[in-house]
Amino acid sequence: MSKVLELKNLSYVYGTGTPFEKTAVNNLSLSIEKGEFIGIMGHTGSGKSTLVQMLNGLMKPTSGQVLLDGEDIWANPKDIRKIRFKVGMVFQYPEYQLFEETVAKDIAFGPTNMGKSGAELEKAVNDAARFTGLKDELLEKSPFDLSGGEKRRAAIAGVIAMNPEVLVLDEPTAGLDPMGRDVLLSQIVQYHKERKNTVILVSHSMEDIARVADKIIVMNKSNLVMFDKTKEVFSKGRELEKIGLRVPQITKIMLELREKGFNVPEGILTVDEAMDCISSLLDKEGKIW
Amino acid sequence: MVRDVAFGQYFPANSVIHKCDPRAKLIMLVGFLVIIFCTFNYASLALVVLFTALFVAASKVPAKFYFKSMKVIIFIIIVTSILNVFYGSGDPLVQWGIFKITLNGINRAIFVSVRIICLILASSCLTFTTSPTELTDAIERLMKPLAKLHFPVHEIAMMMSLALRFVPTLLEETDKITQAQKARGADMESGNIIQRVKAFIPILIPLFVSAFRRAYELATAMECRCYRGGTGRTRMKTIHMAKRDYVSFVMVALLIGGVILCNIFLPAAV
Amino acid sequence: MSFISLDNISFSYSDIESGQPYKNAVDGVSLNIEKGEFVALLGHNGCGKSTVAKHLNAMLLPDKGKVYVDGDDTSDENKTYDIREKVGLVLQNPDNQLVASVVEEDVAFGPENLGIPPKEIRQRVDDALKAVDMYDYREHAPFKLSGGQKQRIAIAGILAMQPQCIVLDEPTAMLDPNGRDEVMTTLLKLNREKNMTVVLITHYMEEAVLADRVVVMDAGKILTQGTPEDVFSQAELLKKHRLDVPQATELAYRLRGCGVKFDKLPLNAEQCVKMLEEVLS
Numbered sequence: 001m002s003k004v005l006e007l008k009n010l011s012y013v014y015g016t017g018t019p020f021e022k023t024a025v026n027n028l029s030l031s032i033e034k035g036e037f038i039g040i041m042g043h044t045g046s047g048k049s050t051l052v053q054m055l056n057g058l059m060k061p062t063s064g065q066v067l068l069d070g071e072d073i074w075a076n077p078k079d080i081r082k083i084r085f086k087v088g089m090v091f092q093y094p095e096y097q098l099f100e101e102t103v104a105k106d107i108a109f110g111p112t113n114m115g116k117s118g119a120e121l122e123k124a125v126n127d128a129a130r131f132t133g134l135k136d137e138l139l140e141k142s143p144f145d146l147s148g149g150e151k152r153r154a155a156i157a158g159v160i161a162m163n164p165e166v167l168v169l170d171e172p173t174a175g176l177d178p179m180g181r182d183v184l185l186s187q188i189v190q191y192h193k194e195r196k197n198t199v200i201l202v203s204h205s206m207e208d209i210a211r212v213a214d215k216i217i218v219m220n221k222s223n224l225v226m227f228d229k230t231k232e233v234f235s236k237g238r239e240l241e242k243i244g245l246r247v248p249q250i251t252k253i254m255l256e257l258r259e260k261g262f263n264v265p266e267g268i269l270t271v272d273e274a275m276d277c278i279s280s281l282l283d284k285e286g287k288i289w
Numbered sequence: 290m291v292r293d294v295a296f297g298q299y300f301p302a303n304s305v306i307h308k309c310d311p312r313a314k315l316i317m318l319v320g321f322l323v324i325i326f327c328t329f330n331y332a333s334l335a336l337v338v339l340f341t342a343l344f345v346a347a348s349k350v351p352a353k354f355y356f357k358s359m360k361v362i363i364f365i366i367i368v369t370s371i372l373n374v375f376y377g378s379g380d381p382l383v384q385w386g387i388f389k390i391t392l393n394g395i396n397r398a399i400f401v402s403v404r405i406i407c408l409i410l411a412s413s414c415l416t417f418t419t420s421p422t423e424l425t426d427a428i429e430r431l432m433k434p435l436a437k438l439h440f441p442v443h444e445i446a447m448m449m450s451l452a453l454r455f456v457p458t459l460l461e462e463t464d465k466i467t468q469a470q471k472a473r474g475a476d477m478e479s480g481n482i483i484q485r486v487k488a489f490i491p492i493l494i495p496l497f498v499s500a501f502r503r504a505y506e507l508a509t510a511m512e513c514r515c516y517r518g519g520t521g522r523t524r525m526k527t528i529h530m531a532k533r534d535y536v537s538f539v540m541v542a543l544l545i546g547g548v549i550l551c552n553i554f555l556p557a558a559v
Numbered sequence: 560m561s562f563i564s565l566d567n568i569s570f571s572y573s574d575i576e577s578g579q580p581y582k583n584a585v586d587g588v589s590l591n592i593e594k595g596e597f598v599a600l601l602g603h604n605g606c607g608k609s610t611v612a613k614h615l616n617a618m619l620l621p622d623k624g625k626v627y628v629d630g631d632d633t634s635d636e637n638k639t640y641d642i643r644e645k646v647g648l649v650l651q652n653p654d655n656q657l658v659a660s661v662v663e664e665d666v667a668f669g670p671e672n673l674g675i676p677p678k679e680i681r682q683r684v685d686d687a688l689k690a691v692d693m694y695d696y697r698e699h700a701p702f703k704l705s706g707g708q709k710q711r712i713a714i715a716g717i718l719a720m721q722p723q724c725i726v727l728d729e730p731t732a733m734l735d736p737n738g739r740d741e742v743m744t745t746l747l748k749l750n751r752e753k754n755m756t757v758v759l760i761t762h763y764m765e766e767a768v769l770a771d772r773v774v775v776m777d778a779g780k781i782l783t784q785g786t787p788e789d790v791f792s793q794a795e796l797l798k799k800h801r802l803d804v805p806q807a808t809e810l811a812y813r814l815r816g817c818g819v820k821f822d823k824l825p826l827n828a829e830q831c832v833k834m835l836e837e838v839l840s
Binding site: 458507 | 618644650654655656657658659661667668670671673674675676677680684698713716717
């Protein structure tokens, strides 16, 4: 595997030299391999939003470097727009960015800015619509006539249509109901599987991250506190709680059982896993038929 | 960033100026702004500067807020001063080709920049020490006589107060939408004037849509809180003139008198 | 008679251009809410739960059926404002329901509309801000506060009208986990300590389990209702309608399917750990 993103001693300070000076990201270094599915968690104000906005050059680091495929993205500041096509960024509540007459035209905004046209553009739009489960008849509608969930998916399609090497999603499921959240998450997973591109998901929902991410970045008070495989991160349940993050309910239950001396493994993430290990424990004692 | 604009923000503190009747402050500001532009010699200018400094100091608002509000217009001050330096009449002190600097020009530049600075400081002093609700309340009360002519005084005051409330929200939203469109490769920095104007469409349309959505939700929220226009409405903060307001009026009157006397008895500098 | 009573109500929105009614958003719902109850209304987006909420304070009037609040018919125009004073509604987006640029002035907006004398407004505003634990922020500008703080101010704005019931339409949907906790703590406190009737509309299960009664809606109708235990033990039904069940409940439910004997199903992690401990040791 090769590194797609490499962050070297990355820092971002707001209002340098004023009384309002505040460090948002503090000397952060890590690297992300091609094709990984990364989850980022941390409190509001932990620096995670600033971090992701530095990945595609929307914010310029105060110090340190962001290397994309080995090259510093700020090596040539005039070409920073090109970086934004390579690192696609879906903001929170992306439906508020829709503006075109039709959904298809709106999805086409990004790829058109890249200079795509004709059949190539059409394919990019249709592929993106398919990934996000937008039906054909919706494509010719005005984006403002769609339902809330459809708007969200149309906006995400607008970024996917640029076919970015790295897709960053900031709280893509915020405000959706459980069904909408499940559908959207599985679409993102499907996209990741098919395109094999890197996906970075920022979320407050530990359940979501536990379900989809290979590795997790944990931010706290501008610092990187953990960067490890999902299972490893969630086995440190108590440490996560210490910085005020909640582990999924099922992880917490199993963690407490373990602390009470029962023989269950660390870092259980899903009800299925918990079922397996509890039923095997019960099996040994003959309490199960 | 647009969010850094300090102009027009309220800064809660416990000062004489905060306690003054907002109507008194509003009337005094209008008088003050007029007199600023009636200063024609250094003595009267000094009087105005002195009064501005007095009010700013009495407001107990940290100086950095005043500096922040100046930051926005510093460019305008510089440009107008430079223009004035070169547009002066009289004998040149220095001359390069058609450009000449005269004593009159320098005086004009000083007067223009000091006047603008005093103007901004005085208006900031009002907005820093008066919450938008108080301010619109004052306007509503001052315009009350117009209500007899079926002029919608309450409605206009309510709209102003809501507009002021939503300025920071919409500025923040503009920022967010701009970032989102930039992330899709929107190019706002290059191209000719038409292309640049066009580049703002992807920001303006979502901004309008969102403003309408907010307005609709706000209307629902206001109805839920039993809003039904100005009739029968009471106010938590009642405003009434007190001794300090009359004292301030006298001070402003003295300032106006002082400036007029200076203008009569001393030669004009510009 | 119950404090609020919905008697077989139906409602449909209609197309702005043609005036044609859409499919019923609420379709024959009957529901009683008693004084002092904490009711959670659960369901997907578009299931009609928000439409029901707007019927509780006469923001919407039913096409069919009747809504009574404290004995008054909501369709009686003379009673509209009395009803809105008794039943306050808090909306989803805290940004769009704050009207003033200073916290205390915003909270005063409701009582000012009711024509309350200034001194009493001051008292009510202070009390309301203390009840939501935001008194220290009374002179702040709301736009600089966190989502959870803003939503608590919106709640204070309703409390200052001294309602008997507070209805919240997905008040936590736009908040981060901390903000959600703040709002839930506030609501529970109001309900337990001040005996405030609370109707919470949400799609978060972990919030619904805290209520006295859970009402699940689907496609404009009430799917099931009862205590959180009763409702979440119907895991099959909820799953069929693609609604979440708390992970603790789901685990116990599935273990029960394998023959493990649980008297009742757990609703949270603590209960679940305790029950598993008993079974395993």
